[in-house]
Amino acid sequence: MSDRAEERNEAIAAYLMGELDEDARAEFDLRLQRDPELRAELEAVRPVVSKLEALPEEAWNAPEPPPLAVPVAEAADAQPAPSRSHQARGWRWTPARLAIAGGVAALLLGVGVWVGTLVDDDAAPADLGAGQSIVLTPVGDEGSARGELTVAGGPGGRANLDVSGLPPNADDYYEVWLLGDRGLVSLGSFRVDEDGAASVDLELPVNPARYGSFDVSLEPDDGDPSHSSDSVLRGPTSS
Amino acid sequence: MTALDAAMAVAPPGCAIMRLDLSAANSEQPRGDADARLAARLASRDPGALDEAYERYGRICFGFLVNTLRDRPTAEDVQQQVFLELWQRAPTYDSGRGSLLTWIMTIARSRAIDQLRRRIPEPVGSPVAVERNQSAVDETEALVEQWRFAGLLERLHSDEAMVLRMRFYEELTQAEIAQRTGIPLGTVKTRMVTGLKRLRDLLEQE
Numbered sequence: 001m002s003d004r005a006e007e008r009n010e011a012i013a014a015y016l017m018g019e020l021d022e023d024a025r026a027e028f029d030l031r032l033q034r035d036p037e038l039r040a041e042l043e044a045v046r047p048v049v050s051k052l053e054a055l056p057e058e059a060w061n062a063p064e065p066p067p068l069a070v071p072v073a074e075a076a077d078a079q080p081a082p083s084r085s086h087q088a089r090g091w092r093w094t095p096a097r098l099a100i101a102g103g104v105a106a107l108l109l110g111v112g113v114w115v116g117t118l119v120d121d122d123a124a125p126a127d128l129g130a131g132q133s134i135v136l137t138p139v140g141d142e143g144s145a146r147g148e149l150t151v152a153g154g155p156g157g158r159a160n161l162d163v164s165g166l167p168p169n170a171d172d173y174y175e176v177w178l179l180g181d182r183g184l185v186s187l188g189s190f191r192v193d194e195d196g197a198a199s200v201d202l203e204l205p206v207n208p209a210r211y212g213s214f215d216v217s218l219e220p221d222d223g224d225p226s227h228s229s230d231s232v233l234r235g236p237t238s239s
Numbered sequence: 240m241t242a243l244d245a246a247m248a249v250a251p252p253g254c255a256i257m258r259l260d261l262s263a264a265n266s267e268q269p270r271g272d273a274d275a276r277l278a279a280r281l282a283s284r285d286p287g288a289l290d291e292a293y294e295r296y297g298r299i300c301f302g303f304l305v306n307t308l309r310d311r312p313t314a315e316d317v318q319q320q321v322f323l324e325l326w327q328r329a330p331t332y333d334s335g336r337g338s339l340l341t342w343i344m345t346i347a348r349s350r351a352i353d354q355l356r357r358r359i360p361e362p363v364g365s366p367v368a369v370e371r372n373q374s375a376v377d378e379t380e381a382l383v384e385q386w387r388f389a390g391l392l393e394r395l396h397s398d399e400a401m402v403l404r405m406r407f408y409e410e411l412t413q414a415e416i417a418q419r420t421g422i423p424l425g426t427v428k429t430r431m432v433t434g435l436k437r438l439r440d441l442l443e444q445e
Contacts, residue, residue: 006429006432009432009436010428010429010431010432013428013431013432013435014413014428017406017413019412019413044439045435045436045439047439047442048435048438048439048442049435051385051388051438051442052403052406052407052438053407054385055385055388055389055407055408056306056382056385057408058302058305058306059302059306059385059386059388059389060389060404060408062298062299062301062302062389063298063301063302063305063311064298064301065293065297065298065300065301065318066301066315066318066319068289068290068293068297068319068322069319183313183317183350183353183354184353185320186320186324188327205319205320205323206316224349225324225328225345225346225349225350226349226350226352226353227353
């Protein structure tokens with residue numbers, strides 16, 4: 001950078017940061033009036049200074065995040081996550097397995113409980129047991145649709161969801177959720193075959209008992225990961 | 240002793256210098272290229288990729304979530320959801336639509352909004368509308384932008400980030416920064432200019 005360019009840039013920075021005294025500022029204002037290139041340079045930097053001035057204190061002192069609780073070593077051995085165009089029948093669910101921080105701590109302490117029971121949740125209803133089935137009933141117009149979610153045994157926190165009677169849809173897809181007062185947790189997405197059926201293996205990254213319902217929604221393929229509010233099946237997390 | 244060390248040495252007790260993680264900020268390598276490689280590794284299920292993404296962006300994401308949700312335990316839950324979703328959806332990431340940071344913050348925004356609304360989807364055709372707390376959503380939009388910008392600060396050289404922090408967080412003048420750190424005033428001004436320029440470039444790349 002030439003000395004002149006550096007001087008200009010330093011003056012721009014000082015001007016925007018309010019560090020010029022009255023005389024220098026007046027002189028710089030005159031230069032701005034005469035020099036459109038200087039004005040353009042200043043306006044290019046102004047948003048940056050404005051954003052820095054607007055940063056909340058918290059953003060300068062970002063808190064230490066909790067340890068990542070997605071065991072990627074296990075996940076790496078599993079199959080790749082499906083693309084949204086993947087047909088659901090026979091498809092295995094995404095490999096990531098989320099053990100939430102409390103669960104991990106409990107495991108480290110040697111508490112021999114599986115994921116569904118290791119979350120500290122005083123108010124949680126009884127956890128789902130292995131082999132327990134929950135029927136998902138239609139919501140809204142999907143009168144013939146049905147779902148049955150069966151909890152798998154073992155320490156992994158898995159379940160299988162069989163659905164039938166859901167309209168096949170080439171553009172949209174279905175997504176499984178846990179929902180309740182705590183909010184929503186996506187358990188993954190799937191499509192149905194031409195008969196409207198699918199069988200999906202699910203990972204349960206959190207304790208379902210902490211949430212009120214399993215929910216299946218119809219989601220547009222619009223890149224928005226939030227719930228569409230278009231639920232088609234729902235059932236309680238306890239039978 | 241680096242300039243950052245010098246600044247820390249003279250900072251008043253309790254005065255944080257830069258708690259944003261600047262360990263990666265010294266790299267001359269464009270972060271965009273590194274992000275693209277990291278995204279490709281995530282998509283191919285490289286075991287270290289998620290850890291690296293978390294190391295790189297976990298703090299910013301978590302800061303945003305704590306700032307937005309105002310409840311650390313909830314933010315911790317949502318943080319895990321965000322990175323689980325990042326892992327699950329990595330094959331669908333399109334670098335042409337934004338940086339990895341932007342994508343992570345987009346996921347975080349959506350999950351934060353879900354929490355804020357505590358939205359229980361109503362049956363189709365139900366007369367009960369889903370209640371939306373628009374003001375909270377609007378605030379979240381502003382916060383996600385601020386935190387995404389804060390994420391860009393981590394891409395600066397540490398010397399540049401330090402003078403920006405001292406100027407815009409500690410509200411010191413450039414002369415005061417020079418005095419506190421012992422760095423010549425001309426060098427402080429140069430770092431201020433290059434830091435601002437680099438941020439401008441990063442904003443344009445985003």
